[in-house]
Amino acid sequence: MAACIEARGLRRSFGSTVALDGLDLRVEEGRILGLIGPNGAGKSTALNAILGLTRYEGDLRVLGLDPWTQRDQLMRDVAFIADVAVLPRWIRVAQLLDYVGGVHPRFDRAKAEGFLAKTTIQRTSRVRELSKGMVTQLHLAIVMAIDAKLLVLDEPTLGLDLLYRKQFYDTLLNDYFDRSRTILVTTHQVEEIQDVLTDFLFIDRGRIVLDCSMEEFESRYAEVMVGPDRVEAARQLQPMRERKVFGRSLFLFDRVNRERLAAIGEVRTPSIADLFVAVLGGAS
Amino acid sequence: MSDFLRETSASAPLTNARPIFWSIKRELWENRSLYLAPLAIAAITLFVYGLSTFSLAPRLREAELARSQSIVMPFSAIAAFLLISSFLIAAYYCVDALNGERRDRSLLFWKSLPISDREAVLSKAAIPFVVQPAIVFLIALLTQLNMFAVSIAVLASHGISPARLTARVPLAQMTVIMAYGLTAHVLWLAPIYGWLLMVSAWARRAALLWAVLPWLVAMALERILFSTTFLGDFVKYRLTGAMSEAFVPMGNEDAILRVSELAPLKFLSSAGLWIGLVLAAVFLAAAVRLRRNREPM
Numbered sequence: 148m149a150a151c152i153e154a155r156g157l158r159r160s161f162g163s164t165v166a167l168d169g170l171d172l173r174v175e176e177g178r179i180l181g182l183i184g185p186n187g188a189g190k191s192t193a194l195n196a197i198l199g200l201t202r203y204e205g206d207l208r209v210l211g212l213d214p215w216t217q218r219d220q221l222m223r224d225v226a227f228i229a230d231v232a233v234l235p236r237w238i239r240v241a242q243l244l245d246y247v248g249g250v251h252p253r254f255d256r257a258k259a260e261g262f263l264a265k266t267t268i269q270r271t272s273r274v275r276e277l278s279k280g281m282v283t284q285l286h287l288a289i290v291m292a293i294d295a296k297l298l299v300l301d302e303p304t305l306g307l308d309l310l311y312r313k314q315f316y317d318t319l320l321n322d323y324f325d326r327s328r329t330i331l332v333t334t335h336q337v338e339e340i341q342d343v344l345t346d347f348l349f350i351d352r353g354r355i356v357l358d359c360s361m362e363e364f365e366s367r368y369a370e371v372m373v374g375p376d377r378v379e380a381a382r383q384l385q386p387m388r389e390r391k392v393f394g395r396s397l398f399l400f401d402r403v404n405r406e407r408l409a410a411i412g413e414v415r416t417p418s419i420a421d422l423f424v425a426v427l428g429g430a431s
Numbered sequence: 432m433s434d435f436l437r438e439t440s441a442s443a444p445l446t447n448a449r450p451i452f453w454s455i456k457r458e459l460w461e462n463r464s465l466y467l468a469p470l471a472i473a474a475i476t477l478f479v480y481g482l483s484t485f486s487l488a489p490r491l492r493e494a495e496l497a498r499s500q501s502i503v504m505p506f507s508a509i510a511a512f513l514l515i516s517s518f519l520i521a522a523y524y525c526v527d528a529l530n531g532e533r534r535d536r537s538l539l540f541w542k543s544l545p546i547s548d549r550e551a552v553l554s555k556a557a558i559p560f561v562v563q564p565a566i567v568f569l570i571a572l573l574t575q576l577n578m579f580a581v582s583i584a585v586l587a588s589h590g591i592s593p594a595r596l597t598a599r600v601p602l603a604q605m606t607v608i609m610a611y612g613l614t615a616h617v618l619w620l621a622p623i624y625g626w627l628l629m630v631s632a633w634a635r636r637a638a639l640l641w642a643v644l645p646w647l648v649a650m651a652l653e654r655i656l657f658s659t660t661f662l663g664d665f666v667k668y669r670l671t672g673a674m675s676e677a678f679v680p681m682g683n684e685d686a687i688l689r690v691s692e693l694a695p696l697k698f699l700s701s702a703g704l705w706i707g708l709v710l711a712a713v714f715l716a717a718a719v720r721l722r723r724n725r726e727p728m
Contacts, residue, residue, distance in 0.1 A: 195726070198542075198543075199542075200539075200542060200726065201726065202724070218542070218547070218548075219545050219547035219548075219550070220545065221545075222542075222543060222544055222545040222546075223545045225543075226543065227543045228543075229536075229539035229540075229543070230536075230539070232536065233536050233537055233538075233539040234537065234540055235461070235532075235535065235537040235540065236535060236537075237460075237461055238457075238460065238461070239460075242457075242460050245453075246453055246456070246457050247544065249449055249450070249452070249453030249456075250454070250544050250545065250546055251544055251545060252545070
């Protein structure tokens with residue numbers, strides 16, 4: 148089966164700064180993939196390359212197309228929210244729906260109206276008159292009414308309050324995602340999307356440093372809370388990382404037998420954020 | 432061969448007209464001054480002209496005796512004034528057309544839709560080249576018709592036959608002249624619109640300064656260093672040349688009122704026209720490339 152996104156040796160530099168340093172990536176259809184990395188790791192450049200917004204060296208195919216030369220064709224099957232504040236501020240909600248309906252062959256206006264009916268957004272309002280949360284709801288309503296194969300979200304909940312952030316992912320999962328669509332999301336709020344993802348990637352200095360499915364993550368990594376008397380025993384098992392919380396020690400293990408871990412303390416699934424710190428915190 | 436034709440017609444996207452149509456509509460939503468400004472000018476003119484009609488009957492008799500053009504002057508002046516202001520409005524639009532969308536980052540939204548950079552730039556170029564001239568032509572024509580109707584009504588109240596006004600105001604000929612003059616000017620000014628659109632796509636900020644300042648500096652330097660004014664003459668020719676290239680003024684009136692004063696063949700054989708059109712195409716192609724390459728600010 149052809150991959151939704153396939154990149155090999157993707158490179159891009161801005162002057163002397165290398166944003167993408169030979170990035171390899173393969174995203175299968177029907178996944179919800181989180182792209183996680185520190186600032187300046189190359190996340191946005193990678194997304195921009197996938198969306199045909201920036202040029203690159205190397206091989207890149209998105210839904211079988213070359214994003215840089217075939218962006219307009221690609222955008223029939225790809226939807227993206229680049230960040231919360233990109234809807235034109237002067238436009239009226241009704242005009243926006245008219246326009247997208249006029250130019251996008253896969254836009255279902257009735258569906259968008261349906262999503263908007265659940266909000267307090269007025270058709271006659273201009274975008275500039277809406278709150279940040281409402282603008283996000285509006286953008287999400289439009290994007291979800293587009294029958295796309297790939298949805299790309301770049302920091303979609305940046306600057307939103309807790310309620311909207313929670314609602315954003317709930318709506319996305321319940322009303323939009325089905326197994327035939329692929330979603331690619333970047334965010335700094337890793338804990339927010341941990342339950343949503345099927346896969347995640349750590350990116351650092353323009354390269355993928357970890358590529359992991361959630362099943363693999365849950366079976367492979369374990370966090371153990373250990374009392375002071377078992378600390379030495381825990382260290383013998385070569386943890387990835389050790390930290391102290393309220394006088395107790397927390398160890399993160401990679402591929403260590405669960406029974407052996409259970410013998411030294413309380414075992415649980417770590418958060419992606421903890422793994423991120425363990426993988427990237429040590430490197431830098 | 433027939434197979435080939437069938438295949439291309441099947442795969443040829445018939446929907447291409449729709450993105451352009453909606454993109455142009457979108458430009459009009461965003462830039463309402465494109466039609467509101469000429470409408471305001473027309474409304475003010477109509478009002479002032481309406482006030483002036485109280486003395487129309489005596490002035491008509493005077494003009495008939497003196498064989499002067501004073502009666503037609505307001506008609507011709509409103510057309511000229513609307514046309515000139517439309518060039519300014521269009522130029523102002525061009526400077527911001529590809530800059531504003533990067534400044535407010537809405538470019539990221541426009542680029543998330545299945546519209547190519549070429550379609551986007553062409554639909555923006557359609558505003559100064561087609562849409563705005565058409566709007567201004569209609570507004571100017573309607574204004575003239577209104578002025579004409581008001582004049583006839585006022586004269587009729589004095590018992591003066593409308594034929595005497597028609598003899599002084601050749602409205603049909605003036606409409607042809609206006610359409611021709613507008614077309615000639617748009618074609619002649621094409622490289623200027625192209626240049627402004629290109630700079631708009633290129634400049635990070637202060638697009639207007641980047642569009643104008645280099646020319647002013649170069650003109651000043653030429654004057655200081657070589658004591659010549661080639662560049663200044665060139666710019667002036669490009670701004671005003673359509674009048675000398677597309678018309679053959681006869682008589683010494685201020686306005687062009689006769690179709691015989693039009694010189695389409697002379698205009699079409701002018702090298703300046705074709706060089707300008709080629710430059711406009713080059714600038715637009717550059718604007719398409721720039722829009723593709725530039726990231727939002």
